[in-house]
Amino acid sequence: MDKENFLKRYSCDVVANNFSNAGKGSSDIKKNLKLLNIDPAIIRRIAIVSYEAEINLVIHSLGGKLHCDIYEHKIIIISEDIGPGIPNVELAMTEGYSTASSSVREFGFGAGMGLPNMKKWSDDFNITTKKTGTEISMTINI
Amino acid sequence: MDFSILLDSDKCRGCTNCMKKCPTQAIRIKNEKAVIDKNKCIYCGECIKACPYNAYSPYEVNKNDFVETKFSIAIPSTALYGQFPKGTEICNIQNSILKLGFDYVYDESYAAELTSKAIARKISESEGVKPIISTNCPAIVRLIKIRYLSLLDNLITVESPMEIAARLAKHNAHENFDVCSEDIKIYYISPCPAEMLSITNPIGTKKSSIDSVIPLNSIYGDIYREVCKNTKLCNSTPSIKGIKWAIAGGQSETINVSSYISVYGIENIIDILEEIENGKLHDIDYVELSVCTEGCVGGIFNVENPFIAKRNIDYIIKNTKETFNAGISDEVFNDLYEKNFFDIEIIKEDTNKRKLTLAEAVERMERIEQITALLPGLDCGSCGSPTCRAYAEDICDGHADLYGCILLKANKKRLNSEEL
Numbered sequence: 001m002d003k004e005n006f007l008k009r010y011s012c013d014v015v016a017n018n019f020s021n022a023g024k025g026s027s028d029i030k031k032n033l034k035l036l037n038i039d040p041a042i043i044r045r046i047a048i049v050s051y052e053a054e055i056n057l058v059i060h061s062l063g064g065k066l067h068c069d070i071y072e073h074k075i076i077i078i079s080e081d082i083g084p085g086i087p088n089v090e091l092a093m094t095e096g097y098s099t100a101s102s103s104v105r106e107f108g109f110g111a112g113m114g115l116p117n118m119k120k121w122s123d124d125f126n127i128t129t130k131k132t133g134t135e136i137s138m139t140i141n142i
Numbered sequence: 143m144d145f146s147i148l149l150d151s152d153k154c155r156g157c158t159n160c161m162k163k164c165p166t167q168a169i170r171i172k173n174e175k176a177v178i179d180k181n182k183c184i185y186c187g188e189c190i191k192a193c194p195y196n197a198y199s200p201y202e203v204n205k206n207d208f209v210e211t212k213f214s215i216a217i218p219s220t221a222l223y224g225q226f227p228k229g230t231e232i233c234n235i236q237n238s239i240l241k242l243g244f245d246y247v248y249d250e251s252y253a254a255e256l257t258s259k260a261i262a263r264k265i266s267e268s269e270g271v272k273p274i275i276s277t278n279c280p281a282i283v284r285l286i287k288i289r290y291l292s293l294l295d296n297l298i299t300v301e302s303p304m305e306i307a308a309r310l311a312k313h314n315a316h317e318n319f320d321v322c323s324e325d326i327k328i329y330y331i332s333p334c335p336a337e338m339l340s341i342t343n344p345i346g347t348k349k350s351s352i353d354s355v356i357p358l359n360s361i362y363g364d365i366y367r368e369v370c371k372n373t374k375l376c377n378s379t380p381s382i383k384g385i386k387w388a389i390a391g392g393q394s395e396t397i398n399v400s401s402y403i404s405v406y407g408i409e410n411i412i413d414i415l416e417e418i419e420n421g422k423l424h425d426i427d428y429v430e431l432s433v434c435t436e437g438c439v440g441g442i443f444n445v446e447n448p449f450i451a452k453r454n455i456d457y458i459i460k461n462t463k464e465t466f467n468a469g470i471s472d473e474v475f476n477d478l479y480e481k482n483f484f485d486i487e488i489i490k491e492d493t494n495k496r497k498l499t500l501a502e503a504v505e506r507m508e509r510i511e512q513i514t515a516l517l518p519g520l521d522c523g524s525c526g527s528p529t530c531r532a533y534a535e536d537i538c539d540g541h542a543d544l545y546g547c548i549l550l551k552a553n554k555k556r557l558n559s560e561e562l
Contacts, residue, residue, distance in 0.1 A: 043419075117421070
């Protein structure tokens with residue numbers, strides 16, 4: 001981790017398949033950033049990427065964590081999980097492509113816009129994936 | 143006036159009911175009395191509803207000064223029509239108001255229909271930002287200005303019907319009755335403390351055309367006594383479409399927007415605003431929000447139960463002939479629209495808060511977290527702050543001290559006695 005100018009980390013656990021609580025973690029991150037008086041336009045982008053990341057953890061992963069790292073001039077949202085990994089990242093990054101089951105789609109999720117949206121709203125987007133886990137980090141400059 | 147809610151400190155017992163209901167945590171109990179922070183208050187009226195001792199009341203207006211005014215015009219909120227027994231004719235209500243000493247009664251619903259047209263046009267012309275959020279409920283606009291700054295661009299830049307009505311009424315009186323504009327005073331009869339404040343502190347940048355607001359419940363009895371005796375001639379023809387603005391969902395129906403949601407109740411509204419911030423709901427065109435139950439018919443200064451008032455409005459809509467409708471020609475509307483008659487500018491409020499650097503803000507947050515960890519987490523409110531977290535913030539900012547917490551104090555005493 002880049003130690004320079006690092007200020008604070010907020011973290012939360014995300015439980016797989018728990019749709020009732022989906023969105024709570026990103027909502028808490030948003031609340032904290034508002035208390036820090038971060039620019040509303042920046043918060044809105046963070047809200048979107050962290051919400052999408054959290055929903056992905058709920059739908060696709062076996063469970064994981066969401067972190068929000070605050071630096072002097074940037075905020076990094078990190079999503080890490082314990083598997084099962086994304087078999088084809090290139091395909092997953094395609095707009096409209098989705099592996100979500102029909103039961104998930106009934107909740108209004110799984111439109112295949114998650115990863116493309118996360119990339120679209122980040123200044124820097126990195127993804128590493130293997131069977132034992134996926135880590136996505138999204139940087140938003142402030 | 144810079145405040146529309148008054149607190150009678152003789153009646154206030156510092157019970158914490160209002161403090162716990164306040165959606166923006168604007169209330170603290172100091173020396174056993176409630177104190178409202180003006181910068182955080184959105185004038186939703188939840189405190190008035192929550193108070194068991196009737197300590198809150200609307201700002202007092204000189205009720206009878208319209209009698210002495212050269213030319214006084216009353217504009218009753220459309221919600222007023224729902225406050226009388228089912229079947230009461232709108233004309234009777236208008237004539238009763240006239241008998242109180244007003245020179246003219248101008249109907250708000252006509253302006254509401256015009257406003258709907260303006261909103262429909264704005265939506266069709268708008269590009270990009272979705273969903274568009276209604277600006278009719280001033281408490282919601284203030285909430286967004288305080289807590290949801292990123293949604294400011296979603297607010298529709300169209301003035302509310304009460305302002306549109308006031309401008310038209312002034313103009314019409316000047317034309318039709320040959321009175322000069324300075325002699326005309328507009329009195330709006332309102333069910334809402336947030337609307338009351340909008341007269342002196344309008345949500346757009348422009349000056350309000352309304353001169354005074356009369357809380358609906360303070361004049362209701364006088365109107366009611368006259369209602370039974372009246373003739374059926376209408377002073378100002380109402381619009382059946384516009385009357386729908388009094389009830390939740392009516393606004394969207396009148397605008398005739400295909401994809402909308404209508405939400406009332408402050409907790410529900412906060413949920414929806416969070417969803418919009420998360421980038422959801424972009425498939426919805428219009429979001430109609432009102433703090434009060436069932437919309438303006440649920441306003442704090444109404445006298446009838448919101449659900450019954452809604453039924454009364456529904457009855458009026460169903461049983462009034464279409465020919466009664468004021469009807470608005472496209473020509474009149476287009477002319478006004480092109481002149482930007484409906485436009486408002488929503489500006490970011492300048493809070494006097496000292497801007498902390500991010501590093502300072504993080505430091506403050508860590509201190510608050512440390513203090514919160516010391517507190518019992520019961521959110522009992524005895525310290526005078528609504529939650530332990532809010533109390534920690536107050537301590538951190540120097541507005542309270544740690545041993546205002548009765549549990550901490552009791553523990554300290556216990557520890558001291560054990561030591562002895």
